[in-house]
Every structure is written in C-alpha cells, then in structure tokens.
Amino acid sequence: MTTTALRILVVTVVHDPEDARIRYRQIPALREAGHAITYAAPFHAFGRTVPTGVHGIDLPRATGRRRLVAVRAARRLILKVGPSADVILLHDPDLLLAAAGLAKRVAPIVWDVHEDTAAALSMRSWVPNLLRRPLAWAVRLAERLAERRFHLLLAEHSYRQRFRKAHPVVPNSVRVPADRPEPPGPDRVVYLGKISRARGGEEMLALARAVPELTFQLIGPAEAALRPQLAAAHRAGELEWFDFLPNEQALAKLPGALAGLALLHDEPNYARSLPTKLVEYLAHGVPVVSTPNQTAVDLVERSGGGAVVPFGDVSAAAAALRRLAADETRRRSRATSGYDYVAAHVNWNRDGAEFVRVIEGFSRS
Template sequence: MLVVTVVHDPDDARIRHRQIPALQAAGHDVIYAAPFTAFDRQAPPGVRPVDLPRAAGRRRLGAVRAARREIRRLREVVDVVLLHDPDLLLAVVGQRSGPAVVWDVHEDTAAALGMRAWVPGPLRGVFAGLVRLAEGWAERHLVLLLAERAYQARFRCDHAVVPNSVLVPEHAPAAPDDRRIVYLGKVTRARGCQEMIEVARLLRGTRVQIIGSADPDSAALLEAAVNEGVLDWEGFVPNDVAVQMLDGALAGLSLLHDQPNYRHSEPTKLMEYMAHGVPVITTPNAASRELVERADCGIVVPFADPNAVARAVASLARDRHERERLGANGYGYASRLLNWLRDAEAFVSYLQEAADRSR
C-alpha cells in the first residue's frame, strides 16, 4: 500500500503512529511517500520511504507534481493509494485505471482556508468554493474515509468513518499530582499560544510545559517566554514519546479559538490527555465541550480568558479528589470509546475492501 502526504509532518500521529502500524500488523507492505527531508524526519521502521517536497504556503504545486510522478511510477506495485491531503486530489486527476485511491479526510479544508495567512482575504470565498467542487469530484471518483462523523454533512453519500482515536495505555496512568500543566500539539495563535503564555505568567509554583512544534510567529513568542523563565517549551517530540510525558500532569490545555475549523472536530490532544488520565481544560468549541462534558473529564473555560484558565488550574491543584476523579473518568471513557486498537481493524478492513473492488 502507498501512503502519501505532502502537507503533514511525516511523524503525524494518525499516519505514522496509528495507520501505518495497523497496516503492517495486518501483513501489508507499506510505501510511505512524505516530506522526510523537509521536516528532518526518519522513515518508520519496516516501510519503504519515498522523499517528497513539502507543500507549504503558496508553494504547493511542485510538491503535488512530485507526488503525481511517484503515484504513477508505483501504481503497478501497490493495490491502494492512501492520500492524506486535499492538495493530492490534483495528483490523481485523470487516473483511468490502477489501484484504488482512498482519501482520508482529516479536516474541513474550506473552513481551514479562512485561517491561512497565505490566502488573501478577498479570495478565501473563491478558494472555499473550489474546495467544495474538489470534494464533489473526489466523492464521485475516489473512496473516502472520514476522520470525523461531522464531516459527513459535506458529502452527498454516506462514507466510512475512521475516528481520530488514540492509543490508550492498557493500565491506568499515574494520578494527576504533578505541579505541572501540559499542552501537546502544534502551537499557533489560533490554538491558544498567547493565552498559554499569559496563563504561565499568572501561575505561581506550577510548571507550564508545551510539547510540540510551532509556526514562526508562535515560536518567537515561546522563545521569549522561555527566556523570561515563565514556561518550558520542548519543541517537536515524536508522538509515541510525547504522550508518555503527559502522565501525572495536573491538567492538559486545549485553548482553541472560536474558528469554523475547530467547532465540529474533536481535538486529538483532548483524547490523548484523557487516555493518559490527565484532566482537561478546554475552550467551548462545540465538539470539545460535548466531549469533555459527556466524559465528565475536565473544565470548560471561556475563549481568550487566561484568568479563567488560571482559576481552573488552581481549583484542580486544591482538590485532589476532583482531579483524580476527572482523570479517571477521562481514562475510562477513552479506553471504552476512543481507543485506536478497536478502530484499527475497521481501518484495515476498509482499505482491503477498496483494493478488492479495484481488482
């Protein structure tokens, strides 16, 4: 099977740490085409790597062309091509025969364009319309997998859903007793970079640990905060190592802004906090609020309100019973309903069915 991305970090948790191991465990050979050099990443063990350029900002067409060449070159030796970026729809347009092509839909692309600084404001509506046309074409010509049930509303037909679930430890992690709050994931202003820095300034005696890469704007803010001594920024850490760093934390932060692309998606970081028994502090985007309230595993705070976050942290620090209850609730919910070990079998089955139909 050929797995392709030109946008995502090759160490993307859904691709690298969940889907590829699931395919390998089922006995499939995997070719992984991704921007390894651009991100300075190593290929996973046991896969055949193909290095591609990275699509970033307005520089995207060269990466798509390179991916198209590799897909055409490898089409005779694979039975499924699994695409992870909407950009890659251009890489398979006009393909008349060959392996099944599956698009794994990770996000609401049209909504995400509204948050991209490289897209001129007056053109965002035009780009969003083009994305919807591309999605319609993909629905007619490709096999779709959806990472969120909410994405179904964008398409006319029903499609298989492979949730963005997480690897849940077999045994309950340590109780949330550290004087430490954590953030795991890409850092941007829209994901709450400025608010987390302000929270760190407000807290006394509680360490704020941020784990993940950052865009250039946020990286400058984080470096200044580190120099100021108000927080720790670990930078990029491979996901399988990063999630182990969550254990024992007092709380996990998810301070997403009120953006269309965040309203209907359950952030993976919330599930990872829950899987590691860490109480959640989240802003009230609909999907985030519903998950946390349904699982009874954390505290919902207003948007752009560092003082409310600091108060939530203080309340958890004072009340050991409550933080242990919230952490245990999150772990139990994740074990039952957000566990990739359950979803991996369905994921592999969907790809095998696509390959069988293509033959």
C-alpha cells in the same frame, strides 16, 4: 481480514511525516495486519526519518503558496508506483489534484479526510481575504468531484454532511494504554501539539505568567510568529518549551500532569473536528481544560474529564487550573472518568482493526 498481503502506497505532501494518525496509528495497524507499506512524505523538508519496516520515498513539502512542485512530484510518484500497488491512501486535499484523471490507471485511490479544508481557510495567513470565499467554494467542488472518482474515509462523523454519499468513518482516536495511568499531580500543566495563535499559543503564554506557581510544559513545533516569544519565555523560566519531540517521547511526558490544555479559538474547522490532544490527555490520565468548541464540549461533558472555559479567557483558565491544583479528589475523579470514557469510546486499539478492514475492502473494489 484478508489473508493476502496488500501493497499500500501512503502519500502526504502537507503533513509532517510524524503525523500521529498516519505514522503512529494507521501505518502500524496496516503493518500488524501483514501489509507492505510504501510511505511517500516530505521527510527531508521536516528533518524526519523513515519508519522502521516501511519503504520510504521523499517528496517536496507543500506549504503556503508553494504547492505546485510538491503536487507535480506526487503525481509522478502515483503514476510510477500506483499501478503496482493494491491501494493508494492520500492524506491531503492537494493530492486530489495530483491524482486527477488517474483513477483508471492505478490502484484504488482512497482519500482520508481528516480536516475541513474549506473551514480551515480562515486560519491560513497566506490566503488573501478576497480569495477565501472563492477558494472555499473551489474546495467544496473538489470534494464533490473526489467522491465521484475516489473512495473516501472520514475521520469525523460530522464530516458526513459535506458529502452526498455515505462514506465509512474511522474516528481520529488514540491508542489508549491498557493499564490505568498514574494519578494526576498538583503542579504541572502540559500542552501537546502544534503551537499557533489559533490553537491558543498567546493565551498559553499569558497563562504561564498568570499562574507562576505551576509548571507549564509546551510540547510541539510553533508557527514562526510565536517562536521568539516561546523561546524568551523558556529562557525566563516562565515555561518549558520542548519544540518537536517524537511521538513516544511526547506522550511519555503526559502521565502525572495536573491538566492538559486545548485553548483553541472559535474557528469553524475546530467546531467540527475533535481535538485529538484532548483524547490523548484523557487516555493518559490527565484532566483537560478546553475552550467551548462544540466537539470539545461534547467530549468533556460525556467523559466528565475536565473543564470548559470561555474563548480567550485567561483568568477563567487560571481559575480552573487552581481549582484542580487545590483539590486532589476533583482532579483524580476527572482523570478516572476521562480515562474510562476514552478507553470505551475513542480507542484506536479497537478502531484500528476497523480501519484495516475498510482499507482491505477498498482494495477489492
């Protein structure tokens, strides 16, 4: 690692400033290496505060079709702060437009690719159906242009096929606790992350009603269409919905759970991206119940950490949960195997050092 402290500008206008990859993994890793961080994000729009030890700059939020104001604000920021930075780390494809034409006027620009934006267009309700194919083509073109002008950092090995050049990969791993977590209990099911239809929100509501003997805890903000249903289910005692919780508080609710849910739909973006929530469950000693997106299947099979059920099959998910609840040996073996696998293979305690090395290398290019 470099012995020189770098000035790193981290920018997002799309992600929640509490995004775990940005806020709880990348920024701490850079700070632990002695680097100074300026974090520009939509703090006010999300109701978030700036992390301790970081210089924060508030930006507008890019959401739905309202994105241009945020892009323009980000461009002004990059022009103002970028020349005095050593590295600029961008987290949204929107910011490729904000940084267009600035590569020679500011510090080296790095785009952290942690979503397949073109594949995800099928889940964006604000995109008209007629525009999805041309927009996907435009996104792919933007990706080609980006790798000519900027540095790329990939969060998934599968993303390599989208690009012509070789780019470093730092997986979207999690911080795995050094001590083995407490064993899973018999009656509490958890979900951690944003709640949406595409992420199985309606199936989780149905599942809580189908298995009333278990307690369901859903932790995370929900899309507008599901909020009334979740609030009603919470009031009726069918489940506990915590809405947004800070990362540390959310993770603290995982140990001791019977199972963690990841009932994602059959969407192209989910097939190529590892659901981080699965890794977080396993890292905290919680067996998983997942739908069969390929990356999820690979993780469950390699780790031995849980069960895979068909898309949209609430009955199959209920049966998987009841099997775990009835068999202590089964759930403990799944938890132990899953924890051991992610500790060895999907661990930010190791990957964080590689991330810092990559960013430091970009600063010298």
